[in-house]
Amino acid sequence: MRNPFRRHPLREEDLSAYLDGRLPTARSARLEEHLAACEPCRQRLEGLRAVVEGLRALPSMAAPRSFALRPEQVTSPARPMAWAQRASAFGPAGAAAAAALLFIVLVGVDLGTMRGGGPEAVETEKAGAQAYGAEVPGLSAAPAPTPQERSAADAQEEAGAPAATAEAPAPAEAPAEATPPGGAEEEGGAGRWVLRGFQAAAGVAFLVAVAVLIRQRRGAPGSDGR
């Protein structure tokens, strides 16, 4: 007995595309070859052809009335808003929200810096290392050594100092490392001042935007919005 799927290897979609002349040439040739030998598929194709012809012959209906638009039905077509227009469309409320968000982000960055990796944090961790370094020699969570620390360690290694000495530095070296005279501390300080400046500006912007918003709200009932 022959496998029916072998007898009808083409899909209904192929028959439909064939009717529209949209089947690729090679597949079209295969389909025609199959149709020549397969009466059920020929009948299916003829059925689909009758459907398509029937649909194409459906009467076209005249519009029962004019759908022309009257001026009172329409407003001017919506213009896709430019970026600046979109931004101003939010008004003072949007500006206040943006300023508040900026303020929060800046304060968050400032706090994060203090907790996670700022100069103060370095000092705190170094103090910890001084206190516990002898008992916990690895202290792998300590921050990467500064260039000054690296050069000091290298110098000790070159001088033949044992590694354990570098891990547990002498108390006399520590104060010098904790307050390095280099530019890193000054840069950190300057950065902090810039950050504070931005925070202050964002705070002022927030207050101004809120004030404008309150004035607008107070003026709204009397004005017609124009």
Place this chain on the structure above:
Amino acid sequence: MQATAPEDHRLVTLSQEGDLAAFNSLVDAYQGQVYNLCWRMLGFREAAEDATQEAFLAAYSNIRRFRGPSFRAWLLRIAANAATDELRRRRRRPQVPLEASVGGRDTALDLPDSSAGPEEWALRREQGRLLQAALLALPADQRLAVVLSDVQGLSYEEVGEAMGSSLGTVKSRISRGRARLRRYLLEKGELLPPGQRPTQ
């Protein structure tokens, strides 16, 4: 794909500048196609009129967003959306059952065709009634694909643009819609003439 004709392009440009008279020239040119699409999707006149009016209002207020290539496909997409919205609205609060109106007094199939004799006209009317009932029995996505392709005569590419679908999806929907119509007519289609009668 059929690009926007030069005259349409000029009218679209004027409409984008707010020229309502120019837009109404486009309405005159396309209202037949839009109304036909809505009617085939919805099945009766009142709903089709509402959807057609909504489609032109939406087209005018969004005309500045039209970027081409085919104004017709863009407009028919808006019309298809309007018809789908109207279909949903009427299903939520049914006033006239859609299927009940097929073949009723408000169907355009009652329009006399002066070129046909009385017998042929009666036959066509019956075929049209049956086909419209079969169309309304299709899922909405297949109905839209078949109407755009076989009733409105859009190419696969234009149907894809009007439906916002890929070419593969368009082919599949048209094929499945036609297959369903064939099965529907096989069950009810004794009225088709022998040359057009679907067979198994």
